[in-house]
Amino acid sequence: MSHTWIFDMLRDLRAYALANGLPAVAAKAEETLRVAEAEIAAQPGPGSVPGREGGPDRAH
16 A cells, blocks of 8 residues: 555645644644654564655655
8 A cells, every 4th residue: 555645644744744833743743743753663564655666756
């Protein structure tokens, strides 16, 4: 299963928070994004993290 949607959602949350004066929420969204990337990358199986080897490229 692709996890692309979770990365997209977390980036959207971070952008919303930054645009609306919520820097602490933006920081937590960024932290959560990094944790999700690490956990998903650690799972066995091909290409779970977009932009990492074996997964689809991630747009920044």
